[in-house]
Amino acid sequence: MSKAEILLYLFYQLHSGKPVSRAAFCCDQNISERSFYRYLNDIRNFLVEFRLTKEIREENGEYTLIDN
Numbered sequence: 001m002s003k004a005e006i007l008l009y010l011f012y013q014l015h016s017g018k019p020v021s022r023a024a025f026c027c028d029q030n031i032s033e034r035s036f037y038r039y040l041n042d043i044r045n046f047l048v049e050f051r052l053t054k055e056i057r058e059e060n061g062e063y064t065l066i067d068n
Helices: 003-015 022-029 034-050
Strands: 052-057 061-065
Touching: 003 022, 003 034, 003 061, 022 034, 034 052
Parallel strands: none
Antiparallel strands: 052 061
C-alpha cells in the first residue's frame, strides 16, 4: 500500500470505533512506529483544520477516535 492508502486505512479503522493497536497496525502494514505517529499527527491536523469535534485518545498502545 502507498503512504496515502495506509493513512486513509488508519483513519478508517479509527473512525469505525474499534481500538487500533499501534503494534498490530505497524506489523500488519509493515511500517515503523515513527511512521505510525506521523500518520496520527496528520489525522489530528486534519481534525483540527476542518474543525471536526473528534480527538484521538491513546491507552496502553491502543488508539481510539472519540467525540470531543
